[in-house]
Amino acid sequence: MSAQPAVDATDVVLRTHGLTKVFRGFTAVDAVDLEVRRGTVHALVGPNGAGKTTLFNLLSGFLKPTSGTIEHEGRDITGRQPEEIAHLGIARSFQITSLFDKLTARQHLELALGSPTGIGYRFWRSEKRLARFEGRAMELLDEVGMADQANREVGHFAYGQKRAVELALALALDPSLMLLDEPTAGMGVEDVDRTIALIARIARGRTVVFVDHNMHVVGSLADRVTVLQQGAVLVEGSYDEVRTDPKVITAYLGQSHV
The missing domain is CATH 3.40.50.300 (P-loop containing nucleotide triphosphate hydrolases)
Incomplete structure (x- = not known):
């Protein structure tokens, strides 16, 4: 898989470094380094228990990290309260x-x-x-x-x-940044397609990070995909790169998605 090219720091809306959350000896998020570029739609995927929702809770202030940092627009927001983070956009x-x-x-x-x-x-x-x-x-x-x-x-x-x-x-x-947790969960096919169109429309001029198990949704919306496994980043790339990566096929997607 190709490496992500270096970008100007001002083009990174959200960055984590070594972000870790441990619950009584269980590591739910394991040293995650993440960069979300301005104006992109970035998907977080992975099997149940991969740490996606825990990572979202850390990013939005509903959980405090065990270690590591979170930056928004170059500002350290690690450990801030949810209402403070909301007011930052x-x-x-x-x-x-x-x-x-x-x-x-x-x-x-x-x-x-x-x-x-x-x-x-x-x-x-x-x-x-x-x-x-x-x-x-x-x-x-x-x-x-x-x-x-x-x-x-x-x-x-x-x-x-x-x-x-x-x-x-x-x-x-x-907001300058929207975090959408399972935006199509529980929907029928028609609602899923309508929601894809809706998210694509509201993402114009904004930065969006979302979690979704539906790979049709991910493939339709995401400019960049980060795959998590057991709390750590397994691979990252475009949807086409990720869906054909052998590690992803083995760990999550399965041969039927290739």
Whole structure:
């Protein structure tokens, strides 16, 4: 596999060096060195237990590393709290949807937009003040193709629609970097294809790192792929390079994917 060419430090949005997480003697993430280039879509793949979600939790501040460092835009963010990391322009979506069934899609966006001002935390007293975010909320919903569903309670939405609203919530932070954890998990084929198109659209002008088991998704979206095995980087390269690498075939993809 060809080596990744050297790039200017200003073109690296996210970098880890020797990032390690140990749980009671079990090494979940093992000395991971990762570079994510500006304006690219970077996939993290690997079998169950490879350390992908643990790595995401480290990058987004939900876990503290045992050792190693994380840099965002050249700034050391190792060990910072999730809310601090979010305010630096890193947005994360989770594998499991976490929306409020009785709130509309628009209300979700208004709360997200209002939270930096403190209004979002007092939404039961601030409905009129939240209304000032309606215009931007509608723009974000339109960006993910959900403007026509803005005033429906999300409890009535199909699974793919809920994931679209969650992407809009991530966009509400105006992030320079988006971390998407299993964005197509649990979806049928039609929803997967719609979500691929949606992620491709919102990735324009942004940097995206995502985890997904679906190699159709990875092949459709990723400019760069990092394969993890037992917490360590096994190989890295383009999708075509990775999918034909003998180590990957043996460890994860299997002959049927070649």
